[in-house]
């Protein structure tokens with residue numbers, strides 16, 4: 001047997017269709033924590049069907065770990081379907097709320113950058129601006145990087161949601 | 167007609183043809199006990215909820231049916247936890263009911279409230295909190311289905327007392343609708359074909375059969391497979407009996423305390439055919455050195471077991487019985503005469519043995535061998551955990567599935583005796599013997615009165631070494647012989663203990679007393695017997711592959 005030295009850690013996007021019942025989130029979360037899998041983000045979403053929710057889970061690991069994650073998820077009775085979106089054509093969106101230092105002298109720059117990313121100006125105070133940006137996760141990463149030099153006071157990402165393309 | 171929830175519960179169990187249930191009452195389950203009073207099936211009042219769950223588990227393993235247990239909320243429910251985890255790790259079908267405080271009190275730290283669905287989430291196949299009486303019958307139907315299909319396991323149903331007392335019309339569903347649960351039974355025929363091709367060209371193949379073969383009742387198909395291919399068979403602890411250990415092609419058990427020849431053959435194999443086994447670390451030892459030359463075919467109903475720790479070349483997800491039956495249609499015998507000769511030589515040169523020259527205290531291995539001879543290999547052997555378990559596995563020769571019942575995955579001391587009670591209830595036609603250690607037996611000794619009450623002739627054979635022997639063995643071998651808190655020289659008098667319960671107790675101190683004592687115990691058919699064998703104190707279990715090590719580091723006998 002060749003032991004797999006392929007410790008290639010990468011990010012996976014797994015979309016899990018679940019029964020919309022109490023306790024399901026705890027089962028999924030418990031599965032990850034009990035086996036020491038680290039979740040990067042988790043978004044629980046209502047769907048077009050009342051009794052179905054979708055959890056979009058972004059998790060890091062090597063192929064073996066992810067195979068196990070998927071199989072273990074599949075074993076949960078309340079899970080209807082597990083799909084790995086990592087290599088498939090998908091549309092993905094994420095939303096970030098970000099409060100950044102913005103003394104009056106810096107505001108114009110921040111507005112300008114915000115405009116490029118179609119940011120919402122959610123709130124303004126004497127010293128800060130709060131912006132909301134939605135988009136592809138990579139764009140959000142870029143936006144956050146651009147905001148960093150101004151001093152990010154608080155930041156919150158929703159975690160991505162992912163739909164397969166037709 | 168409307169019924170109370172408690173009555174619906176009992177009616178549902180009748181629909182599931184439950185014949186025997188184990189449990190213990192308490193405040194929030196009194197409504198259920200109220201209807202149990204007239205139930206047409208047996209109810210066994212154990213003396214501890216852990217005993218109830220283990221007994222249900224022993225019943226399930228001996229019979230192949232679903233074991234059923236009932237406990238009250240709070241401490242009753244938490245007392246079930248070890249039993250549930252034991253069943254979970256060994257894939258035993260159980261339905262465990264617990265009472266819960268009334269719905270309006272849940273989350274308030276009410277008297278005897280615990281979040282038992284939360285606690286048991288990682289140790290059940292599935293669990294339920296019944297929130298509405300209209301769901302009760304459906305949930306019970308689903309629970310039995312989930313527990314017993316696919317890879318079986320325990321399912322817990324938590325029933326709030328006000329659900330038990332609420333009223334609803336009873337109608338038991340005909341079928342279950344679980345869109346997230348569709349176990350696959352049939353193996354992929356392309357994979358099966360590939361596997362058979364690989365088998366045909368193998369030079370040094372070994373079959374490694376596990377508990378899954380017992381669970382899927384595939385022993386017959388396995389035997390036919392071996393008849394067709396002449397491939398040697400080793401089994402895991404939980405697989406004991408699926409292939410007769412008296413057969414020349416049997417390598418007996420593999421793993422940490424497996425035979426030299428089983429471990430050697432697996433290590434040297436060019437093809438390992440895993441059937442209903444999960445490459446547990448007690449089997450593989452150091453994964454990186456395990457089966458250096460072998461391709462792997464893995465037949466298992468649980469996709470998550472495949473390639474979990476050991477990469478598999480040909481996975482076949484499906485029920486062992488069906489897959490083997492299909493393989494039997496096309497499989498051909500490989501040319502392996504040389505391999506047979508090599509294995510025969512290994513068996514001759516490295517037999518399973520122990521030091522028989524020492525005529526001082528009775529050797530525990532000898533006791534097990536004698537139990538085998540006196541029962542003609544026809545008993546159901548349950549075990550506790552530790553050295554007793556390993557000697558029971560090594561020195562009794564198992565020829566039938568469901569004749570060896572032991573906590574493999576969790577290694578639960580205190581499992582064997584209540585499991586033996588359950589097994590005896592399931593199989594009144596069989597002699598049931600719990601091979602025990604003096605430590606383990608004290609963990610659920612309270613159940614002795616249950617065996618007395620129900621006139622169950624369970625025999626408890628204590629291999630009494632005055633030690634927590636297996637831990638002492640590790641201390642001897644790996645911790646400078648510092649026997650920290652493993653000596654049990656303060657012990658009860660097991661003979662008088664047996665007598666005080668109304669059972670029979672016999673102490674055996676000399677070799678010549680062994681056979682008469684076993685025979686006497688076997689003559690008793692209406693009450694339990696404790697045989698207290700005073701055995702050699704510091705005997706060790708060999709062979710031994712130290713934990714996390716590879717086959718190369720096998721220890722065969724006492725180092726001087």
Ligand SMILES: Cc1ncc(C[n+]2csc(CCOP(=O)(O)OP(=O)(O)O)c2C)c(N)n1
Nearest residue numbers: 552553554577579603604605606634635636
């Ligand atoms: C509930 C539980 N507690 C602790 C252990 C750890 N343990 C494994 S073997 C063993 C010693 C068992 O002693 P005994 O029952 O006397 O059997 P022996 O090994 O002497 O045959 C212990 C303490 C366990 N397996 N289960």
